[in-house]
Amino acid sequence: MTFNFDQVHDRHATGSTKWSRYPDEVLPMWVADMDFAAPPVIIQALQKRLEHPLLGYSVCQDNLRQAIVADLWNKYAWRVDPQALVFLPGVESGFNMALKALVQSQQNVVVQVPNYPPLRHAPGHWGLNKVELGFDLQADGSYATPLDSLRQSLQGGGALLLSNPHNPLGKAFPREELQAIADICLEQNAWIISDEIHAELCFDGRVHIPTASLSEDISRRTITLMSASKAYNIAGLKTSFMIIDDPAVRSRVNHARCGMVDSVNPLGLEATRVAYSEAGPWLAELKTYLQANRDWLMEAVRTRLPGISLQVPQSTYLAWLDCSALGLADPQQFFLQQAKVGLSAGLDFGDEHQQFVRLNFGCPRSLLEEGIARMERSLNNLKV
Ligand SMILES: Cc1ncc(COP(=O)(O)O)c(C=O)c1O
Structure with a gap:
């Protein structure tokens, strides 16, 4: 490997959200932020940009638009x-603006849970009626969208808030399922608000399918949300983009900025341009590393964490751990207090998911090993 993903960086003094929530003895494995240095080409480009001492309001230049559309094509x-x-x-x-601009008060907004x-909270910000829809767990262990329930929930229009690839399940929607979901939305005149922030991080040779790429009709009903933030680990630069094909819809959604959603910053714009045009080799190695972490984690959970199970994440660096068999009152609090591992609580992802925790495996292998060792010890102590 050209890039050193094994290197552990001390993030304590950096103001990192991930490393500030818990006391120092806790290993944080919660928010979707990786513990890897950003690609060196991005750091170098930012250093160069800072040689110019002006950091005023900034707008996207043509070269950034070109870099993104070339990447989407490639x-x-x-x-x-x-x-x-x-x-x-x-x-x-972006997904809040889209809801505000496009959905009327008597219409439903469907969110799949977890x-x-x-x-999950976005429809409530705009007084919209939210319908939460679970997944069907298939015999082969995969999660599938219940299509009849989706159709029923979208009667009268409204919108589907889609997480594709899915956080926290790590599900990469197969083409047939995505097509069926999108067809139902078209048939019901519902909008598809497709959050594709984890698009680049699909494993096992899978290629992400942007919902809007399925057909022109689907594209006209879809608001796509993307960012270089997850794949290139630059989330703190707060730079993302929507893709809205129809100019009239674009202008409606953009109008919903409403003095609340600001423009983007010059460093984020530059980092995004470099991510899409120059950081491909870094991303390829990152995916190899993450996939190996995922495989190691699957084996470690199977052999060392009895009572915990999970479906293989097909994408993202998030693992959705089912702790039901452990019989704990609150698995997130248990692992926080007994193992000193800070995981995300399942209850935040769905009202019926109290027995789940989400673990972020986007970190150097040594940190992942440390987290699992701590969890293993806490479970062993439970037995005695
Ligand atoms: C599915 C999903 N959407 C959106 C976000 C947040 O994106 P942003 O920081 O650009 O608002 C995250 C961050 O974890 C995420 O996992």
Whole structure:
């Protein structure tokens, strides 16, 4: 490997959200932020940008639009008009803007659960009616969307807030399922708000399928949200973009900024341009490293954490651990207090997911090993 993903960086003095929540003795494995240095080409480009001492308000230049549309074509064979991109300081602002602009008060917003908490909470911010829909667990261990329930919930229009690839399940939607979901949305005149922030991180040779790339009709009903933030580990630079094909819809959604959602910052714009145009070799190695971490984790959970199970994450660096068989009152608190490992609580992702925790395996292997060793010890102590 050219890049050193094994290196542990002390993040305590950096103001990191991940490393500030808990006392120092806790190993944080919660928020979707990796413990790897950003790609060296991005750091170098930022250093160069800072040689110019002005950091005023900034707008996206043509070269950034070109870098993104070239990347979307190269990765997903998806052709996007450079003018379809709208820049934002966060994917979360984007799906909130889309809901505010497009959904009427009597319509439903469907969110699959478990799901990323800000997606679950977004309909409530705009007084919209939320319908939470679970997944069906298939015999082969995969999670599938219950299509009839989806159709029923979207009667009268509204919107589906889709997490694709899915956080926290790590599900990469197969083409047939994505197509069926999108067809139902079209048939019901519902919007598809597709959060694709984890798009680049699919494993085992899978290629992400952007929902809007399925057809022109689907593209006209879809608001896609993307960012270089997850794959290139630059989330703190707060730079994301929406892709909205139809100019009238684009203008409606953009209008929902409403003096609340600001423009993006110059360092984020530059880092995003470099990510999409120059950081490909880094991303390829990162994916290899993450996939090996995932495989190591699967084996470690199977052999060393009896009572915990999980489906193989097909994408993201998040593992959704089912702790039901342990019979704990609150698994997140148990591992926090007994193992000193800070995981995300399942209850935040779904009302019926109290017995789950989400573990972030986007870290040097030694930290992952340390986290599992701590969890193993806490479970062994439970037995005595
Ligand atoms: C599915 C998903 N969407 C959105 C976000 C947040 O994106 P942003 O920081 O750009 O608002 C995250 C962060 O974890 C996420 O996992």
